Amino acid sequence: MSQRKRGPFVSVQLMSRWRNIVGLNVGMGEFLHKYPHVFELFVHPLRRNLCCKITQRMRDLIDEEEKIVKEYEPELLQKVKKLLMMSKNGTLHVHALRLIRRELGLPEDFRDSILRTHSKDFRLVDLEIVELVDRNESLAKAEVEKWREKEYVDKWLSEFETSYAFPINFPTGFKIEGGYREKLKSWQRLPYLKPYESKEVLRVCTCGGIERFEKRAVGIIHELLSLTVEKMLEVDRLAHFRKDFAIEINVCELLLKHPGIFYICTKGSTQTVFLREAYSKGCLALPNPIYVVRRKMLDLILLGHRNTRSLEDLEEIKEERNGSVFRTNVGGRRDGDWIVPILDSYDQNAFGSLGDINDSKQPFDGCESGRN
Template identity: 30%
Template sequence: MLGGGIETLGVHRRRQQPWWRWTPQRWLEKVRLKWVKNRGLDHIIDRDTDIKAACLLKDAIAATPTGLLPARSVAPFQKNLGLTIPVLRFLRRYPTLFSEQPHPRFPSLPVFSLAPAALLLHRREQAAFESTLPDDAAHRVARLLMMARSRALPVAALASLRYDLGLPPNFSSALPAARPDLFSLSRRHSDGAPVLSLTDWPEHLAVSALQLRHRDVLSQPSYDDFKRPSASSAAPLAFPMKFPRSYGYMNKVKAWMGDFHRLPYVSPYQDASGLDPESDLMEKHVVGVLHELLSLTIHKKTKRNYLRSLQEELGLPYRFTRVFTRYPGIFYLSLKCKTSTVVLREGYDRGKLVVPHPLALVRSKFYYVMRTGLLYRGKGTSKLVLEEEDLLGEGNSKEGQTDQIAIDTEQQYSDSDEDDVNADNNSEEYYELDVDDEDSDDVGSDEA
């Protein structure tokens, strides 16, 4: 039991009774909110788009038998990588990751191979996959399957989330091999598509990130005992809020969110089939499901269309994505890189992940290598210093270390998480709380 009279942490969906049928329909106050651009989060999305494209291209090159990727074969990757520039130009932009050379048999055909820094980072990423796969990655996927109605998801739907969940390219076979007690791989009867299924219900994993955070807060010695709710009270859990500055002193917004927080919290791992689809409680449950799903990602963000591919299995209502603009204190919806990306605000503080995952730390080194190649071009290899024991060219000099510090400082300055309140002050772009904010982005796999 959690403090504050919270219901059982993880309740098997078949045992949970629909105790919420008495819940009233709609009584939350409607508030008209303006979309406020966040320069820090937009910069993170812009930067991580390049990092993700570099990692997927690196995987594509490493998967070839010869370790060479012909230039004429890169065009089909354009859509899946999410780049705003041609893939060939992207490869040539970062010579510290990708080496261009003539084809061994056809000199007029350029091919790309992995540079020494990319090979080093590839080995570190593979080591991170191997260390996190049995427990951390397996538990992330297990929680996602536990939220699904059938406790199974198509491999194609999981493939689009592979990078965000921190899974290796061969996750569909690696997960059942590493944890046969949790996963099994089968074929769907209707079309023969591969499906990853949950073979057991691990009760200890049926705890949402919001419940864990609430439990940790109550267990802190500094928590005021006079403010600690009694076991008999029904104090609901509150989502962490990080509103833009322009909302800070709006009493109407504060009253609206107070009413929202006072609604009972229905765990994403509980059966919500008894909820009225048009009720406020159902809306809070949808917010909880999306909050939990984003909490499972490595970078606390993902593309909005990846969530649509899970809509039916997660029991999300039609036009569920409107909650991203209805609750700007929980989510940030970015339109960078010609797509819609949803960010969990609480996951970042001043442009940095609050709790960086080991894979996120490895991927941040990709950005350093990419930035060095962009700044120094052909001389970038001699400037690289990833660690003191890394010998990349002549990069273990003090000059190289100074360059790394300068780049890291520039990155930290660029990542400052500040709301661009003055930007678009003259714009009339508003999001109504109950409008349809669907877009027409294509749903596709990010597998290169």
């Protein structure tokens, strides 16, 4: 009865064995004490040992995320389809999908709940290969192509300027070398094989040179990042798609070669690539429900020891549905009324049109870009 009332828990002594697995450089007990809004410590009534469980507030957010993921299953299904449509043979390694499962917003059991359940759309060739049964051409439009259409209509630009361009913005202090502006404009106009074009076209279009091949790789990575919840991925995990997407080049070098499109953040030994255009004032310019609930989780983590009185006495985290952003009056680092835990603010409107070089605020504070 006591265990059912308290819910799932684990002893801190057992959790200490996981210290090296999760990469902690402090003791497990010390780590758990840092986050009282996330972990609840208590003494087991029978065994008298120290145990840990998730707080009710965090559990509610976890349940909320699971509910949202279930509601958005049709959209998640389309994401997997689009990824398979970008691959050269219509197949992907399930292991690669598993590595970015959380980034895509897929459920933990996506192999069974999505791949196996939707047998009309996917075929499991073996345990580690998933194949697309039939292409859906209505999905074959990349996010950057939607941006191009808007540029073409809103700014009255020529089709020559917009057909193959990407939104460009450079960080503060970026040094523009002589002739770089003209090279960038030429690159913006360079035709390339778009992400959802068939593999037969690939052989023809990539014969024009390495620049077209690299631009195709930029387009695929741009689209892959656009499909993620937070428009970001660890570079090491991105590399697992190189063979399936036929971009067998040095991914990190390619990303650094285009600082106006991608931003690489280095924290410890992990490199994460962000899609620059997706962020405004330190948060997603167009938030989605999964992102919003994860920001709430991060808010609880950032509280640390602040406001450690009963959580029932705290003001509820408020949501603003016009933009689906959230505010709070407790803890956290701020940018105006926004919680900005990791990213600093930058001006979304500073993006140049089709290669114009602008000087805007640095969007990602506390990270190393790899190129200044």
